[in-house]
Amino acid sequence: MSTLSTKHLLGIEQLTSADIDLIFETADNFKTIINRPIKKVPSLRDVTIANIFFENSTRTRVSFELAEKRLSADTVNFSSSSSSVSKGETLIDTVNNILSMKVDMVVMRHPAPGAAMFLAEHVDAQVVNAGDGTHEHPTQALLDAYSMREKFGSLEGKNVIIVGDILHSRVALSNILCLKKLGAHVKVCGPPTLIPKFIEELGVEMEYNLDKALEWCDVANMLRIQLERQDIKYFPSLREYQMQYGLTTDRLDRIKRDITIMHPGPINRGVEISSEVADSSNSIILEQVENGVAVRMAVLYLLAGQANIDE
Amino acid sequence: MKNKRPILDSTQIGISLHRLALELHEEHGNFSNTAIIGLQPRGINLARKIHELLGEISGNDNIRFGELDSTFYRDDFRRGDKVLIPNSIELPFSLEGLNVILVDDVLYTGRSVRSALNALTDFGRPNRTELLVLVDRRYNRELPIQPDYTGEAVDTRTRDRVLVELESDNPMVWIVTEEMK
Numbered sequence: 222m223s224t225l226s227t228k229h230l231l232g233i234e235q236l237t238s239a240d241i242d243l244i245f246e247t248a249d250n251f252k253t254i255i256n257r258p259i260k261k262v263p264s265l266r267d268v269t270i271a272n273i274f275f276e277n278s279t280r281t282r283v284s285f286e287l288a289e290k291r292l293s294a295d296t297v298n299f300s301s302s303s304s305s306v307s308k309g310e311t312l313i314d315t316v317n318n319i320l321s322m323k324v325d326m327v328v329m330r331h332p333a334p335g336a337a338m339f340l341a342e343h344v345d346a347q348v349v350n351a352g353d354g355t356h357e358h359p360t361q362a363l364l365d366a367y368s369m370r371e372k373f374g375s376l377e378g379k380n381v382i383i384v385g386d387i388l389h390s391r392v393a394l395s396n397i398l399c400l401k402k403l404g405a406h407v408k409v410c411g412p413p414t415l416i417p418k419f420i421e422e423l424g425v426e427m428e429y430n431l432d433k434a435l436e437w438c439d440v441a442n443m444l445r446i447q448l449e450r451q452d453i454k455y456f457p458s459l460r461e462y463q464m465q466y467g468l469t470t471d472r473l474d475r476i477k478r479d480i481t482i483m484h485p486g487p488i489n490r491g492v493e494i495s496s497e498v499a500d501s502s503n504s505i506i507l508e509q510v511e512n513g514v515a516v517r518m519a520v521l522y523l524l525a526g527q528a529n530i531d532e
Numbered sequence: 533m534k535n536k537r538p539i540l541d542s543t544q545i546g547i548s549l550h551r552l553a554l555e556l557h558e559e560h561g562n563f564s565n566t567a568i569i570g571l572q573p574r575g576i577n578l579a580r581k582i583h584e585l586l587g588e589i590s591g592n593d594n595i596r597f598g599e600l601d602s603t604f605y606r607d608d609f610r611r612g613d614k615v616l617i618p619n620s621i622e623l624p625f626s627l628e629g630l631n632v633i634l635v636d637d638v639l640y641t642g643r644s645v646r647s648a649l650n651a652l653t654d655f656g657r658p659n660r661t662e663l664l665v666l667v668d669r670r671y672n673r674e675l676p677i678q679p680d681y682t683g684e685a686v687d688t689r690t691r692d693r694v695l696v697e698l699e700s701d702n703p704m705v706w707i708v709t710e711e712m713k
Contacts, residue, residue: 259654262604526615
């Protein structure tokens, strides 16, 4: 197995476990590269990548841009606030205009679920989904799983809880799909109003009590409450949420073993996770960010490598 | 139909490696400022054997040893059907000011060595870089690259393949020819 089974990275759903392994093995090489004094390789020097962000992003955008630059790709950045989208242009027109300037790959974040797949069907470029609404955020799930693999060696049989706003979280969906493909057991935890119906069909269990979930797990992945996506009130107050579902040292002290703490960012300190826990030695939050660059380099490298420029 | 004929047997390989090690010893003294760098994937075994021999001959047990992968520097990325999959790099020291001996099993077009030379520059500026190969396939070069130390020089045709088996109990080097129908 030396090539991905897909031309685009639209979601974890389309990847096989062999694809994920290939991405991880390639990312291992890039991780050594980004940790040496000269952090750059020339592989993608004839590739141009457009980073198109129709939604705000700091981490993902910087991470993709660094990954592209360390592969020597040329990059153009574009965000909706400063673009013709606000003048009424359609998504396909916007992207086709960019592609006519000879762009090979598009990394896109968009508020509409399915936007990446729609784009992949309608434009002639490789598409990497950097988050499509509440649907998927595949590179985040890959870097989360990669960070767990780094810590445990293998995810087979590991118990992972995903806590928080599962309903509005693309990170949760991509993580569930990825972790299941790698053989981990997954439980989701949060207020019943923030757990989508029929989620058990993905092969996960539900647990509404955080303390019980913590007793069971090896890894706790804490998610942010996505107030910007919540059109109605899903719980009485942030303070009540924090008391029920906030991860604090008191809660962790009651369990007599170490749990690995993860968070995809941005963190709301004092809401879903306390500062002491976020900065503790069991937290691998900053490792996740570092691994994000290596994993995105692997994805871009493997996708770009499929295109034969002679064709 | 494949035609496989031996060019070096285990005794000849042993003699060649010993001669190469002595040549290196003559040139590099006790190797205090020298690094042996094997080229992934197929130069590694040869580099390990040479490194071991050099330790015995020079009495220096701490000769620097590294494994270099040049996949990300190759000039055929996006130019074939396959994605080039990298191997690991083990080079835990800077090459600044060192004498570097690049080791690969077979020198053919010279393109892997070209990419390796580029990869090397990312680890510092060596004082001098030399190339050691077990088999030099003459008259097939696509770049102006020649070995400094050669085990065996052979004349081959484009449809030939040189097969180096160093790992087995009975090391051999073969030329494999796909016979035309």
